Amino acid sequence: MNTRKKEILQAVTEDYVSTAEPVGSRTISRKYLTELSPATIRNEMADLEYEGYLEQPHTSAGRVPSEKGYRFYVDTLMRDKPLTQEEMGKVLQEYSKRRGEIQALSRAAAKILAELANCAAVVISPGVQCGSIKHIQMAAISNDDIMMIVITSTGALEHRLIRLRNSLSQNDLDVVSAILNRHLRGLSFADLTRQLIRAVKAELSAYSELASQALEILTSSGICPSEESVHTDGIANFLEQPEFKQIERARPVLRLLESQSHLLNLMSGYRTGITVRIGSENTLEELRDCSIISASYGHAGKVMGTIGVVGPTRMDYSKAISLVRFMAEGISELLERASFER
Amino acid sequence: MNTRKKEILQAVTEDYVSTAEPVGSRTISRKYLTELSPATIRNEMADLEYEGYLEQPHTSAGRVPSEKGYRFYVDTLMRDKPLTQEEMGKVLQEYSKRRGEIQALSRAAAKILAELANCAAVVISPGVQCGSIKHIQMAAISNDDIMMIVITSTGALEHRLIRLRNSLSQNDLDVVSAILNRHLRGLSFADLTRQLIRAVKAELSAYSELASQALEILTSSGICPSEESVHTDGIANFLEQPEFKQIERARPVLRLLESQSHLLNLMSGYRTGITVRIGSENTLEELRDCSIISASYGHAGKVMGTIGVVGPTRMDYSKAISLVRFMAEGISELLERASFER
DNA sequence: TTTTGGCACTCTAGACCATAGAGTGCTAAA
DNA sequence: TTTAGCACTCTATGGTCTAGAGTGCCAAAA
Structure with a gap:
């Protein structure tokens, strides 16, 4: 995989993420790699497809990243997309407003994350x-x-x-x-x-x-993560995504997002740091066409809760990761401060 | 409006509610009023349409109840459809399991109501x-x-x-x-x-x-109905309804169902007893194609919370009303018992 | 050896058309 | 008053055609 291929894979991914249309060699040549002709790019794209990074919905369509392609993009190509001042301000303001009320804070966090990522958001708040x-x-x-x-x-x-x-x-x-x-x-x-x-x-x-x-x-079990600590928001954002135009695709995911107990299983039990699960990396059948970006938070090495977004595999990974990381760190900090202050 | 017209309106409504297909004179004659010929029924249906109780999606389709038709059906024609033993058992069991924990109870009530009515369900639980x-x-x-x-x-x-x-x-x-x-x-x-x-x-x-x-x-305002007392469930049921096949119809309703603050406004402030709002009887534009069945609960003449279902206007009103009434009465009883026991 | 222009080929989306089927309204007869 | 019959209307479905986008491959250019 040479530099040029990487550039092409990156261009395809980013264009597809933002337009939701398969992208052709001509588009790449015009918008991203103007020094190359479409024909050259076609050759490279054929290789990338052969190697499994790209897919063609049908013969005469452009290319679309495969799961392998997204994975490579996330691991190697993606550039950091930091939050704007405005976004950070919004999050921090919301956090400081609900400092110390972890349920309300989690609820608000889900809402704001869903809004900023334009995806569904899930927050598992720390139980007692x-x-x-x-x-x-x-x-x-x-x-x-x-x-x-x-x-x-x-x-x-x-x-x-x-x-x-x-x-x-x-x-x-x-x-x-x-x-x-x-x-x-x-x-x-x-x-x-x-x-x-x-x-x-x-x-x-x-x-x-x-x-x-x-x-x-x-x-005993009286004190354990309960369904009441699962907060979901942004379900409606899901239906904005063109991949869920046909409602049958969206239904199983929505069923899942409504099931607190499933979400609890799905989102808990991860170590701190960002987890990105793309498409079928999610073992659940319903999430075959979705990706989940999640981060656990807590302090003193202890995982206390999880925050994450659920969206189509065609997702702005860079943005989502920045958001989730920032928001998780923010909650961790609040928890940490609370524990020092005692 | 003579008896025969009422029978026809009732037949049209009930058939349409269960099949979601416009119903024609032939169907009525075969399935409901076998002693009449399609032609006779056609004449009556033409009258019913002229009087505003029925509508035709297009010239060569069958008829569909108008809002006025549904309203007449609910007020006059509808027969009581009591809950099955099984359904009652399910509700009561859930209630007794969470007796005294009003938040958990409300959450469970929303879930079970959504399941039994196959609609979205909303419960506003009594705040402090x-x-x-x-x-x-x-x-x-x-x-x-x-x-x-x-x-x-x-x-x-x-x-x-x-x-x-x-x-x-x-x-x-x-x-x-x-x-x-x-x-x-x-x-x-x-x-x-x-x-x-x-x-x-x-x-x-x-x-x-x-x-x-x-x-x-x-x-002061510190103690007032808060967004945390709004519980929604069964959003996915919504998308099962054929009227929301085209996702654009469903989206605004889902946005509303996700907005705790809007639901709080929408559902509170009603007197005890069942309220049925059909289509544009809901002032909100988003609910133009929906109906809401809701009942307040409480005791000693005091309204403490609300429980209701949200579904398409083509809804099994009879069933929904029985369910909502039964569940609201159940909660009222629990609250009453709690207040005597002190 | 790599890049590119050219060209034939493929596939989809959309337009257009024809047809079957469901349902109606009207008229005249029962 | 009811009904049979018939002409009419409208939709849904399927077929056909075309424009357009995009590809793969080949041969020429760099």
Whole structure:
């Protein structure tokens, strides 16, 4: 793959990304590589097709990057496309407005990312399991319903209803809350050893029914990434893309984007840094014609959430990557600052 | 409008709703009114068209109900289509599983409604402003960030970040929380008179910075229906409808369904009972080809939230109305029970 | 050896046309 | 009042043709 081929592949990719029309040798010669004739470019393009970087929708159409072509473009050819001042300002303003309210912030982040990338955006916000415990509170809702609230250092907040056979007064609940806070404040959920739990339970023996339920929630599956931490936006942007003119193509993707549980699986579990999955690199059949750019965020080496965009494979990778990276770093920073400030 | 015309209008409507094809006199004669010949039916249909109940997409097509036709059908002709045992079971099971967690419940309700009605579903869940105050809690997040949490009788929970210049210990915060609870527990937000607020402020004079911010939030716009209480589901169902085959028709509706703030405006502020808005009865241009069935829920004469479906005007009104009514009543009951149990 | 102009070839999109089928409205007869 | 019959209208479908875009290949030019 010589320099000229690279230039041609780059030109084809960038032109196709912006016009959504297969690009022919003539276009390349006129718009990008004026020093070469169409014929020369045709020869090179034939090679590029033979090598699998380009494809032809049909004989007399121009060329289109293949998945391999996009992959090469992303890995080698793409130039950085930094955010404009305006875009950065918009993001940062939104971030500072919702500092400390991670749910609202994630929602806003999805919205703004969808808008700037003109794609669908997905944000998985950090659940309580990511931070350390800041406060636990029991509140009486009715005679036998208690609401337990857990707040963590990341500003995440989880509430669970506990139903009791024997009702407790708010005074009792305050006592329980105080004891729980005395033992558990400042700890992360990984720190909740069996020993510790046993000790707390012992001290709360007067309220054993409540205590056992509460501690069960804190240690078990009660505290785990939930569907409520999945935020999606920009679904309508999807339908703007010409590749989804025929609605049948869009439907399976939209079904996926509506399914919080699938998105949770799809987007979590990545290490920090940008992940780009192009077309069938996504194992899901529905995403055969889509690409996903995602980045995890967090701090102290801990992945706490994910932010990403979903769009057609014909996507402005450079822009999307810059955006996702910038926005992920912004959230990481907020989380980090929150954890130093305590 | 004689009986026979009504029968014909009903037949046309129900056939069109289920097939999405304009229906001709022959079909009516064969499938619905076998004792009449197509010619007779043609005459009646011509009348119905003249009177504005039916429309013809073009000369040699069958007839389709006009908005006026749908309206007449809904008001007069429609027969009740009760839910199946299975459907009721599904709804009630979901409800009982999330009893007391109004956000999760609303989310689940939207999902199940969308599924059963095969339309888009929207649920506005009751914000804290609807219930009476159950508990107020301040929790220290960092040196100068306090999180204030308000829980109400409906199980709604609101949290707001308060930033202070002078940091307070969790002990201080517990004191403040206790005082706030002593004064405000059991009251609704309408009960927060200026007098009362002044009294509370006086007692909290030692913490005036925090107190004034907290009380400001409680009394002002801080506590109002927020975008986080809007839950949408079933957007993908929309695209199944043949009227949205051409994506341009669907796009504006999807944009609307993605805009929490617009939905909030659109769906709130109705009295209890079912509201049916057909086509251009919706003032919004985007909904020209859609119908909305919605019902408010709540108890003690107070509207607390709304649940509804959005679909094409060619909608199974009877089914949708039964579903929405049943689901709204279910939520109302849960809220009512919660308020007696206290 | 590389580049380029020229040319024949291929394929699609769009225009145009013809036809089948569905449905109507009208008229006259039952 | 109802109905059979018939002429008429309109759409959807499929076929055919053409213009246009783009290619591949060859032979000449650099």
